[in-house]
Amino acid sequence: MLALDVCLLSPNKRRCKGSQVRSRLSSGEGLTTLRPRLGFPCQQVKDTSTVVLLCSQGSVSETARSVSLDLTQIIFWSFITKGQFSRGPTHSSLSLMDVLWMIVLTVGLLGSHCEGAISCKNEIGGDVDWFILYKKPAGFDYVYIDSTDQNLKKNNKPVNNQAGVLAHTLNPYFERSSDSGFIAYNDQPPNEESVNCKHGHSKGVVMMDKDNVVWLLHSTPKFPKGDKSNNFYPKSGERNAQIFMCVTLKSAQSAQIAQHLKGINAYIFDKHNPEKLRDSSTAPQPPYHEDLLSAGGQQFKRFVKKISTKSEGDLYVTIADTLKSDLYIQTWHSKPETMDTTTDGHKLYNIKPPFGCDHSKWCVSDSENWMCVGDSNRQPSQFKRPGGALCINSKPVADAFREIKSSTDKDSATNCDTDSATNCDPDSDTRPSPSKRLRVGKTV
Structure with a gap:
C-alpha cells in the first residue's frame, strides 16, 4: 500500500x-x-x-x-x-x-x-501539565524540566526556535482565534514605552479557551517581541540568562489568575478576547497567598507581596515566612553570597548567579520541596512596587534548582547590562547593586 x-x-x-x-x-x-x-x-x-x-x-x-x-x-x-x-x-x-x-x-x-484544549507544550509540541525553562546567557541554549520527564535536561532546539517549547506554547497568541484569548503583560514592553512605577516588575502571558488557562511567567523584557513564531523572541533577550515557568490550569481557575494580575498591577501591552479571563471580585489586601492545582493535579502556590518602603516589601520575606523555610534566591544584581534573616527567623541566602549575567528571578527552599519564579529583585526600590511569584511543590524541581545553585559558572561575568532600561528602578535593572541594602527583618 x-x-x-x-x-x-x-x-x-x-x-x-x-x-x-x-x-x-x-x-x-x-x-x-x-x-x-x-x-x-x-x-x-x-x-x-x-x-x-x-x-x-x-x-x-x-x-x-x-x-x-x-x-x-x-x-x-x-x-x-x-x-x-x-x-x-x-x-x-x-x-x-x-x-x-x-x-x-x-x-x-x-x-x-x-481539536483540543490549549496547554503548555514541550519541544515536539506535545501537551505537558507544566514546564520550567532556564535560558543561559550569551545565546539561546537552556536547561528544561517538565511534568512528563522530571529530570533537568539540555535543549534540543534553541529557545527562539519557531518549532520549539515557547513557540508551541504560544500558538494561541500567534493564532488569535475567536475560540481563545490572551493577555500579555510586561513592564518592559516590546514597544519600549515608559511604564509607571505603580505597575509590578512583572512579565507573563495568560492564554485561555473554554477548557484551560495557560499561565506563562517569565523574566524577559520585550517578550513576546512579535506575534509570529519566527519573531517572538527579542534579540535583546540573547545576552542575559532568563527563566520561564508555564502551568496548565482548568478554566475554573481563571478568576484566580485575573485576581493575581490585579494584585501585581500587571502592565498589559497586548490582549485578545480578554473578557475570557474575568474576575469581578476585589483583590485581597497584600500580602497574601493562595493554593492552585494544575490541570494534571500538581500543587502550586501563588504569592502577592506587600508594597512598602520597608523590608516587609521584600517578596522573598513573604515567601520564606509563608513556606516556613530558608531560601536560596537568585535575582538581578542582588548582592551575592550574603544572608539576611526575616523577623520569623528564616534565612535568605543571595546566591552567586549560576549562569553569569542572569536576569532571572527565582528561589528554592533549602530543605522543603518548593521552587518559585518571582518577578521582583531584592532591591529596596522594588519593595515599594507590586509583585508576586508562582511556586511549585515538587521534589524533582527543588532538587534540580538546588543543584543549579551549587554549580555556579566559574567564568561568570559581572559587568552585565539589562535587556531594557526601566525608569522605575535605577538601582535594580540598569546599574550594579547598591552599596547599602536594607537589613531584612529590621525597619528603617
Missing part, C-alpha cells in the same frame, strides 16, 4: 482553526526553504485554489504520525511505506483528484485529534 505525505495549503486562507499542526509556509515559499524544515524531499503542485506538497521519506515502518511544526495552515501527514516520489504526482499512479480525496478522508478521520 502506498501512503502519501500530503500538505494542503490554501493560498487565500492565512489561518486554520482547530488544528495543533501548523506552519508559516505560504504558497509562494519555495521548496528550498521547505526541505530543511521537513528533512526529506517534496514536490509542489498547484491548481487555481490549492497548493499541494507531496513529500516522501523512503521506507518507513510507521503507518501514520503527526508532525508538529509551527504553522498557520492545516497539514496532515502519513508516511510512505514503499517507494519514493521524485517528480510529483504526474509520474505516480495517483492523480491530483486522488490526492484531494485522500485529504478529505484524512481530515474526517483525524479532525477530532486536531
Whole structure:
C-alpha cells in the first residue's frame, strides 16, 4: 500500500482553526526553504485554489504520525511505506483528484485529534501539565524540566526556535482565534514605552479557551517581541540568562489568575478576547497567598507581596515566612553570597548567579520541596512596587534548582547590562547593586 505525505495549503486562507499542526509556509515559499524544515524531499503542485506538497521519506515502518511544526495552515501527514516520489504526482499512479480525496478522508478521520484544549507544550509540541525553562546567557541554549520527564535536561532546539517549547506554547497568541484569548503583560514592553512605577516588575502571558488557562511567567523584557513564531523572541533577550515557568490550569481557575494580575498591577501591552479571563471580585489586601492545582493535579502556590518602603516589601520575606523555610534566591544584581534573616527567623541566602549575567528571578527552599519564579529583585526600590511569584511543590524541581545553585559558572561575568532600561528602578535593572541594602527583618 502506498501512503502519501500530503500538505494542503490554501493560498487565500492565512489561518486554520482547530488544528495543533501548523506552519508559516505560504504558497509562494519555495521548496528550498521547505526541505530543511521537513528533512526529506517534496514536490509542489498547484491548481487555481490549492497548493499541494507531496513529500516522501523512503521506507518507513510507521503507518501514520503527526508532525508538529509551527504553522498557520492545516497539514496532515502519513508516511510512505514503499517507494519514493521524485517528480510529483504526474509520474505516480495517483492523480491530483486522488490526492484531494485522500485529504478529505484524512481530515474526517483525524479532525477530532486536531481539536483540543490549549496547554503548555514541550519541544515536539506535545501537551505537558507544566514546564520550567532556564535560558543561559550569551545565546539561546537552556536547561528544561517538565511534568512528563522530571529530570533537568539540555535543549534540543534553541529557545527562539519557531518549532520549539515557547513557540508551541504560544500558538494561541500567534493564532488569535475567536475560540481563545490572551493577555500579555510586561513592564518592559516590546514597544519600549515608559511604564509607571505603580505597575509590578512583572512579565507573563495568560492564554485561555473554554477548557484551560495557560499561565506563562517569565523574566524577559520585550517578550513576546512579535506575534509570529519566527519573531517572538527579542534579540535583546540573547545576552542575559532568563527563566520561564508555564502551568496548565482548568478554566475554573481563571478568576484566580485575573485576581493575581490585579494584585501585581500587571502592565498589559497586548490582549485578545480578554473578557475570557474575568474576575469581578476585589483583590485581597497584600500580602497574601493562595493554593492552585494544575490541570494534571500538581500543587502550586501563588504569592502577592506587600508594597512598602520597608523590608516587609521584600517578596522573598513573604515567601520564606509563608513556606516556613530558608531560601536560596537568585535575582538581578542582588548582592551575592550574603544572608539576611526575616523577623520569623528564616534565612535568605543571595546566591552567586549560576549562569553569569542572569536576569532571572527565582528561589528554592533549602530543605522543603518548593521552587518559585518571582518577578521582583531584592532591591529596596522594588519593595515599594507590586509583585508576586508562582511556586511549585515538587521534589524533582527543588532538587534540580538546588543543584543549579551549587554549580555556579566559574567564568561568570559581572559587568552585565539589562535587556531594557526601566525608569522605575535605577538601582535594580540598569546599574550594579547598591552599596547599602536594607537589613531584612529590621525597619528603617
